[in-house]
Amino acid sequence: MNDQIDQKEIERLKGLKNKERMEIPRQKMPEQHPEERRSNFREVPHGLPPMSAVLEASRCIQCKQPKCIEGCPVGIDIPGFIARVAAGDFLGGIRKMKETNMLPAICGRVCPQESQCEQVCILAKRKEPVAIGRLERFVADWEREQGKMETPRVGAPTGKSVGVVGCGPAGLTVAIDLRRAGHEVVIYEALHAPGGVLMYGIPEFRLPKKIVNAEVDVVRKMGVEIRYNHIVGKLENLDELLDRHDAVFLGTGAGLPWFMGIEGENLCGVYSANEYLTRSNLMRAYDFPRADTPIARSKRVAVIGGGNVAMDSARTAVRLGAEEVYLVYRRSQVEMPARDEEIEHAKEEGVILKILHNPVRYIGDEKGRVIQAECIRMELGEPDASGRRRPVPLEGSEFVIDVDTVVVAIGNGPNPLVPATTKGLDVDPRRGTIKTNLNTMHTSKKGVFAGGDIAIGAATVILAMGHGRKAARSMNLYLQSGEWDIEYLPGEEPAPEEEVDKKKS
Amino acid sequence: MPEMYEVIENVVLAEKVNRYRIYAPDIAKRRRAGQFIILRIDVDGERIPLTIADADPEAGTLTLVVQEVGKTTARMTRLKLGERFLDVVGPLGAPTHIEKFGTVAVIGGGIGIAPAHPIAQALLEAGNRVVSILGARTQSLIIMEEEMRRASDEVLVCTDDGSYGTHGLVTDILKERIESEGKPDLVFAIGPVIMMKFVCKLTAEYDIPTVVSLNPIMVDGTGMCGGCRVSVGGKSKFACVEGPEFDGHQVDFEELIKRQAFYREQEKESYECFLAECREKNTK
Ligand SMILES: Cc1cc2nc3c(=O)[nH]c(=O)nc-3n(C[C@H](O)[C@H](O)[C@H](O)COP(=O)(O)OP(=O)(O)OC[C@H]3O[C@@H](n4cnc5c(N)ncnc54)[C@H](O)[C@@H]3O)c2cc1C
Ligand code: SF4
Ligand code: FES
Numbered sequence: 120m121n122d123q124i125d126q127k128e129i130e131r132l133k134g135l136k137n138k139e140r141m142e143i144p145r146q147k148m149p150e151q152h153p154e155e156r157r158s159n160f161r162e163v164p165h166g167l168p169p170m171s172a173v174l175e176a177s178r179c180i181q182c183k184q185p186k187c188i189e190g191c192p193v194g195i196d197i198p199g200f201i202a203r204v205a206a207g208d209f210l211g212g213i214r215k216m217k218e219t220n221m222l223p224a225i226c227g228r229v230c231p232q233e234s235q236c237e238q239v240c241i242l243a244k245r246k247e248p249v250a251i252g253r254l255e256r257f258v259a260d261w262e263r264e265q266g267k268m269e270t271p272r273v274g275a276p277t278g279k280s281v282g283v284v285g286c287g288p289a290g291l292t293v294a295i296d297l298r299r300a301g302h303e304v305v306i307y308e309a310l311h312a313p314g315g316v317l318m319y320g321i322p323e324f325r326l327p328k329k330i331v332n333a334e335v336d337v338v339r340k341m342g343v344e345i346r347y348n349h350i351v352g353k354l355e356n357l358d359e360l361l362d363r364h365d366a367v368f369l370g371t372g373a374g375l376p377w378f379m380g381i382e383g384e385n386l387c388g389v390y391s392a393n394e395y396l397t398r399s400n401l402m403r404a405y406d407f408p409r410a411d412t413p414i415a416r417s418k419r420v421a422v423i424g425g426g427n428v429a430m431d432s433a434r435t436a437v438r439l440g441a442e443e444v445y446l447v448y449r450r451s452q453v454e455m456p457a458r459d460e461e462i463e464h465a466k467e468e469g470v471i472l473k474i475l476h477n478p479v480r481y482i483g484d485e486k487g488r489v490i491q492a493e494c495i496r497m498e499l500g501e502p503d504a505s506g507r508r509r510p511v512p513l514e515g516s517e518f519v520i521d522v523d524t525v526v527v528a529i530g531n532g533p534n535p536l537v538p539a540t541t542k543g544l545d546v547d548p549r550r551g552t553i554k555t556n557l558n559t560m561h562t563s564k565k566g567v568f569a570g571g572d573i574a575i576g577a578a579t580v581i582l583a584m585g586h587g588r589k590a591a592r593s594m595n596l597y598l599q600s601g602e603w604d605i606e607y608l609p610g611e612e613p614a615p616e617e618e619v620d621k622k623k624s
Numbered sequence: 625m626p627e628m629y630e631v632i633e634n635v636v637l638a639e640k641v642n643r644y645r646i647y648a649p650d651i652a653k654r655r656r657a658g659q660f661i662i663l664r665i666d667v668d669g670e671r672i673p674l675t676i677a678d679a680d681p682e683a684g685t686l687t688l689v690v691q692e693v694g695k696t697t698a699r700m701t702r703l704k705l706g707e708r709f710l711d712v713v714g715p716l717g718a719p720t721h722i723e724k725f726g727t728v729a730v731i732g733g734g735i736g737i738a739p740a741h742p743i744a745q746a747l748l749e750a751g752n753r754v755v756s757i758l759g760a761r762t763q764s765l766i767i768m769e770e771e772m773r774r775a776s777d778e779v780l781v782c783t784d785d786g787s788y789g790t791h792g793l794v795t796d797i798l799k800e801r802i803e804s805e806g807k808p809d810l811v812f813a814i815g816p817v818i819m820m821k822f823v824c825k826l827t828a829e830y831d832i833p834t835v836v837s838l839n840p841i842m843v844d845g846t847g848m849c850g851g852c853r854v855s856v857g858g859k860s861k862f863a864c865v866e867g868p869e870f871d872g873h874q875v876d877f878e879e880l881i882k883r884q885a886f887y888r889e890q891e892k893e894s895y896e897c898f899l900a901e902c903r904e905k906n907t908k
Contacts, residue, residue: 309846311664311671311711319848348713350846354650374848378860385855385879387886394849402670402843408897411670411695412843413890487882536846536865 123169129207132177145247146175153467157437160323160405163464167250169209172257176205179249182241187251190239192585195219197236197251204254210267213258220255221271221295221337222288222584224263224330225317227256230581231458263333270340274301279598282307282364284351284537287315288580289370289571291338292587293594298341300595305364307349312401315372317580319401320393322431324438325461328400352540357567366566366594369553370587373572375532379423383481384527388415388489392424392432392528399435417441417524421492422470423478424448424528425455430462432526433470444470445520449477449497449510475499475510479517481525491519531577552576558607560590565603568594629663629709632685634701638764640692641735642701643677649684651676651714657742658720658837658869661686662845664711665699672696673842673864675739675814676715677768686712689738689767694891695898702902716845717868720835722746726809727753729801730776731794731823733815734760737768739837740814744775747812753777755808757797759819763788795822807832813872817884821877828873836872838863840883855879 148164150156156163167175179201187197196215203211216223232238232252240248262268279302283290286308294304312318313335317326339345351357351371360367376391378384395414398404402412420436422429425448436444446465448455451474455462466472475497482491496516499508533551538544545554545563553562555574562569570586572578593608607613626632626647633645651661660675678687692698720743728747732740737758748754756776760766761784773779780797781789790797798811811834813823820836827834840863843849847865854863855876861867 309713310844311713348711350713350716353715353846354654374846376848376850378850380860385853385860385883387883391850394843394851397843397849403668407890408894410668411894413887413894415886416890486885487879488886534847 124207125170129173137180140178140180141246143174143178145250146171148253157468160438162327163324166260167253167257172204172254173207175250176201176254186239186241187236190236192581193219193588201254204258209258209261213262216258222334223255224259224334226581227252227259228326229321268337270337271299273298273341277301279365282360282367285315285370285372286313286345287370287372287571289583289587292584293368293591294338294343296588296591298343304343306343306345307351308345308347309350311347313345319397322400322435352536357537357541361566365598368590369537369569369573370571371534371537371573373531373577374534377530377532378527381480383483386481386483386489387487388523389481389525392428392526395432395526405439415524419443419522420524421445421447421520421522422526422528425457427457427461429528430457430465432528433465434468437468445473446470447473447476447478447494451475454507489525492522492525493517493519533573533576550576559593559605560586627708629712631703631705631707634703637767641767642690644688645685647684648686648712652679652684652686653681655679655715656719657746659715659717661712661714663709666710670696671843673845677738677741689735691735695894698898716864720869722750724751728810729808730754730756731813732758733794733819734765736815741768741771741775743812748775757794759794795826799826802830817877817881820872824872834872835869836875837868838870840880
């Protein structure tokens with residue numbers, strides 16, 4: 120790949136004035152054509168070629184006070200890594216990146232950059248923002264494809280040991296940071312594979328599993344032990360882990376699928392998105408009968424919901440061979456929580472949006488299989504607590520769509536297993552999340568920390584990683600000092616005026 | 625020492641019914657009556673739930689009794705000693721609620737006798753009078769009779785074809801028992817869904833509390849997918865975490881039967897594919 124580097128061009132770009140930089144168009148990733156990708160599970164975008172990456176990186180004007188860093192939940196030195204890419208120093212770029220983010224090939228693919236770093240990028244005011252996510256993905260892929268993946272140095276042994284429950288992004292991040300500090304780390308994972316949602320939820324065409332495996336491999340090489348098939352709360356309880364470890368981190372995620380509780384939801388062919396995606400991703404049902412796990416052979420699918428999970432389900436249904444895939448969402452497209460890119464990709468692949476619609480019941484045949492979804496039309500009323508306009512059903516507007524499969528993707532709640540089997544671990548009674556101090560990631564139980572979806576409800580990969588990072592610092596402090604009763608990490612106590620600010624907002 | 629999840633024993637108990645012992649010391653230590661595991665043979669394998677029939681914490685082994693019904697179970701029967709499963713996870717589900725109820729009728733149908741065994745054992749230990757009723761299609765399918773005799777005060781056997789024990793169904797025997805000796809305080813029924821359904825119909829008439837152990841299709845077994853949902857008292861329950869045992873009088877058996885049959889076509893295809901492959905190998 121290096122021979123595709125044009126040193127002269129790099130030199131030329133180096134000399135550009137800011138105004139000229141802004142004239143460079145935002146670089147696009149080549150991608151699989153919709154018609155082609157409808158029938159395969161391969162990744163959709165191919166990634167930037169090296170010189171496009173250099174060109175894209177040259178768009179960055181290296182702000183003195185970069186807004187983008189503030190927009191990043193883990194505070195990556197964005198201009199720092201971009202400057203190295205612009206100079207053609209990709210190894211330098213990935214090293215800079217990995218000072219703060221150990222899973223960049225994943226984040227570069229699944230982070231909602233358009234509402235984080237790229238949203239606040241100074242260029243976004245006048246032109247399109249720097250494609251930070253694409254550059255992140257580029258340096259990570261370059262490192263892996265060049266066989267240059269480095270294992271971070273592990274600290275001198277401290278004699279302390281930590282148990283991490285759940286091998287999702289939160290748990291993996293904690294494990295990396297605590298190994299760096301020299302603590303022994305064991306991850307306990309309920310499933311037979313690492314990655315949490317990255318492996319069982321997010322489909323191959325958006326996040327290839329070999330990439331997740333490669334990033335997890337680094338964790339393993341750092342000496343972190345991962346024990347699969349180990350369900351905390353079943354095989355042993357949290358207190359037993361605490362007997363063996365000096366501290367425990369809970370990163371058990373939001374894996375409890377919600378249903379609407381409407382008639383016919385237990386008919387055959389009605390799936391939760393978790394089940395549909397797990398069968399297809401983790402169990403590779405798309406490769407049936409070579410892989411043993413079956414999945415419905417659908418012709419007409421209705422996916423209920425408007426988030427990333429719904430898009431992933433709809434696009435999976437397309438690839439599994441469905442002729443017609445509807446996405447039924449009760450608000451309008453602007454309210455859809457899914458990333459714009461996902462909505463666009465879904466539409467290009469032929470997914471039919473049924474916005475301002477809501478299912479009211481499912482109708483089955485004599486074999487108990489779903490054959491129709493009865494929906495009602497909705498309109499938007501007054502804004503609700505979330506600030507979005509509340510959808511209200513239009514009386515008498517019911518109609519049916521013929522379907523043979525329904526995928527319910529209306530959200531997931533926190534996994535209740537650990538709190539249900541542990542004494543002294545407080546849970547938010549309404550949301551089911553483990554009560555966690557979001558400054559220190561302390562739970563109500565001494566020695567136990569939490570983060571990711573289990574602490575705040577279904578959120579994002581990068582927030583889970585941010586929590587993991589914070590928890591690791593806090594755990595390190597606890598392991599060194601034995602001190603539990605702190606409200607803030609040293610150096611992060613809020614300045615008095617900030618507190619006033621908070622009250623205002 | 626055996627390897628993790630190694631097959632320590634694989635013997636034929638009856639036609640297409642095998643007993644396995646698997647090395648899984650942590651689960652063997654933990655499990656209680658009524659719980660199950662999920663296993664996977666290899667990287668292409670399906671995750672299938674199997675009730676734990678027995679465990680030996682000292683030897684670190686779990687006993688499973690499994691009927692060959694599809695590809696995974698067919699591959700299991702061909703496993704040799706020393707080979708291992710790729711994954712075994714458990715103990716899953718809530719353990720059986722055991723206390724002194726008085727007289728308990730434990731009904732095991734077919735290979736349901738295997739999971740009924742630890743329950744009978746636990747009930748006997750808790751001071752109950754245990755009357756076990758074992759039923760199957762034909763004599764050779766009555767398994768673990770000796771073990772059940774040791775775990776019960778009394779054992780009654782019946783077969784559909786009359787080849788062994790009483791000629792008839794478990795419900796016939798139960799009914800006769802109730803008429804002749806009065807009602808038991810509790811009934812446990814484990815076996816084919818259709819059997820559990822009819823046992824519940826009968827015990828509802830006599831108003832005898834009845835517990836059934838359900839076996840819907842599962843994927844993860846941790847409450848993450850909802851594939852295992854069953855309707856109990858009009859509410860949807862995740863059998864892997866809220867069950868597998870439920871109040872039989874509340875269960876919607878019709879729905880369960882239909883849900884279990886959902887992948888029948890694919891299961892058949894995959895099974896036949898596998899058997900054809902085996903034949904091909906054998907002729908080579
Ligand atoms: C289909 C789908 C698509 C998504 N798309 C995006 C996206 O594009 N971008 C984005 O930023 N976010 C996305 N998200 C959200 C994101 O994946 C999550 O916010 C993130 O994975 C949370 O990380 P986590 O580490 O907290 O938990 P998880 O990733 O949920 O991992 C939790 C792990 O803990 C294990 N576990 C649970 N209970 C136990 C127990 N008792 N014992 C042992 N192990 C246990 C689970 O098996 C799991 O492996 C998506 C989510 C889904 C479902
Ligand atoms: S805000 Fe945009 S232009 Fe400024 S440093 Fe960050 S990426 Fe570069
Ligand atoms: S098997 Fe997935 S929730 Fe029960």
